[in-house]
Amino acid sequence: MLLYVVGLVAPWIVYRWYKDRKRVPNKAEKYVYITGCDSGFGNLLARHLDKLGYNVIAGCYTEKGAEELKQLSSDRLATFRLDVTDSESVRQTAASINTLVGEKGLWAVVNNAGVALPSGPTDWLNIDDYRGMLAVNLCGVIDVTLSVLPLVKKARGRVVNVASVFGRCSPFGGPYCVSKYGVESFNDSLRLNMAPFGIKVACIEPGFFRTNVTDVEAMHNNMRRLWDRLPQDVKDDYGPGFLRESLDMLDQRFKMLTDSNLMKVVGCMEHAVSAVYPRTRYSAGWDAKIFWLPVSYMPTFIMDRLFRRNSPPLRPISAK
Ligand SMILES: NC(=O)c1ccc[n+]([C@@H]2O[C@H](COP(=O)([O-])OP(=O)(O)OC[C@H]3O[C@@H](n4cnc5c(N)ncnc54)[C@H](OP(=O)(O)O)[C@@H]3O)[C@@H](O)[C@H]2O)c1
Numbered sequence: 001m002l003l004y005v006v007g008l009v010a011p012w013i014v015y016r017w018y019k020d021r022k023r024v025p026n027k028a029e030k031y032v033y034i035t036g037c038d039s040g041f042g043n044l045l046a047r048h049l050d051k052l053g054y055n056v057i058a059g060c061y062t063e064k065g066a067e068e069l070k071q072l073s074s075d076r077l078a079t080f081r082l083d084v085t086d087s088e089s090v091r092q093t094a095a096s097i098n099t100l101v102g103e104k105g106l107w108a109v110v111n112n113a114g115v116a117l118p119s120g121p122t123d124w125l126n127i128d129d130y131r132g133m134l135a136v137n138l139c140g141v142i143d144v145t146l147s148v149l150p151l152v153k154k155a156r157g158r159v160v161n162v163a164s165v166f167g168r169c170s171p172f173g174g175p176y177c178v179s180k181y182g183v184e185s186f187n188d189s190l191r192l193n194m195a196p197f198g199i200k201v202a203c204i205e206p207g208f209f210r211t212n213v214t215d216v217e218a219m220h221n222n223m224r225r226l227w228d229r230l231p232q233d234v235k236d237d238y239g240p241g242f243l244r245e246s247l248d249m250l251d252q253r254f255k256m257l258t259d260s261n262l263m264k265v266v267g268c269m270e271h272a273v274s275a276v277y278p279r280t281r282y283s284a285g286w287d288a289k290i291f292w293l294p295v296s297y298m299p300t301f302i303m304d305r306l307f308r309r310n311s312p313p314l315r316p317i318s319a320k
Pocket of ligand 1: 035041085116
């Protein structure tokens with residue numbers, strides 16, 4: 001029996017390995033547009049693809065980010081100031097890309113720009129907190145994609161969307177998971193709709209990695225700011241020790257889970273851009289593979305129990 005299983009699995013692994021290794025030709029003629037290149041995954045991907053010989057078009061949120069990236073890359077790499085929440089900025093960048101790529105079209109767009117704050121329990125937040133993040137993480141992805149889709153069609157290229165394991169499960173409140181679920185949904189409908197045009201669509205779902213998005217000090221400041229603005233009755237519902245316990249738990253979890261090897265994610269992005277047979281989904285990081293994804297397939301009551309057990313306890317003032 002074991003031999004049968006090995007006999008079936010081994011050829012499948014070899015076949016998959018062989019398929020994974022094949023890369024598209026003529027990198028020097030291919031243009032790749034990446035958003036959010038000031039720091040983190042976007043910055044590293046821009047430099048990595050530049051080294052591999054692609055023509056990288058890097059959208060940077062700040063002038064400083066664009067200048068620093070330029071200094072670290074070849075003359076091939078072009079930078080543009082891009083705010084994905086501003087449709088005019090998105091449209092202008094698309095127009096410049098159109099001029100740059102000409103008849104070749106755009107080989108790939110990587111929707112990477114994103115923010116993770118404010119985050120906290122749902123009743124600590126207001127609708128503007130949601131609007132602000134959805135504007136970057138979800139509407140930004142949609143706007144940027146639509147702005148260059150005709151150019152991607154021309155090249156029969158790719159769209160790569162950076163979601164998260166939190167597009168699969170929601171262990172905490174606030175707009176981050178909402179935005180990433182939205183990216184997953186947009187990604188899936190786009191993949192189906194664009195397949196007849198020869199466009200491939202891939203979704204990257206990283207676990208926890210050490211970047212600005214997971215900066216613990218920024219997270220602490222965010223939690224303190226949200227707590228400070230709460231009305232007293234809501235603070236009483238949670239109890240006076242809740243904030244401290246939340247911050248301690250956050251420190252503990254981040255220390256345990258955060259991976260500093262950003263190449264694990266950038267390698268997936270590069271594969272999605274350059275492989276002849278890109279995957280539809282990439283889960284990057286061990287925490288994604290062995291914890292978050294299996295958990296996301298569990299029955300809701302088990303998932304809820306797991307997440308509630310790992311939340312700080314409430315000690316409401318009225319219960320004293
Ligand atoms: N790190 C993780 O553990 C993790 C896990 C899962 C998914 N992700 C996702 O990975 C993506 C990249 O994040 P990262 O971890 O590399 O963090 P990061 O270093 O903060 O990168 C995010 C980039 O987006 C830029 N950005 C922010 N607002 C923007 C806007 N309105 N328009 C254009 N660009 C904007 C940021 O610019 P500034 O630096 O100038 O603000 C930054 O360059 C995000 O979509 C994030 O949600 C990260």
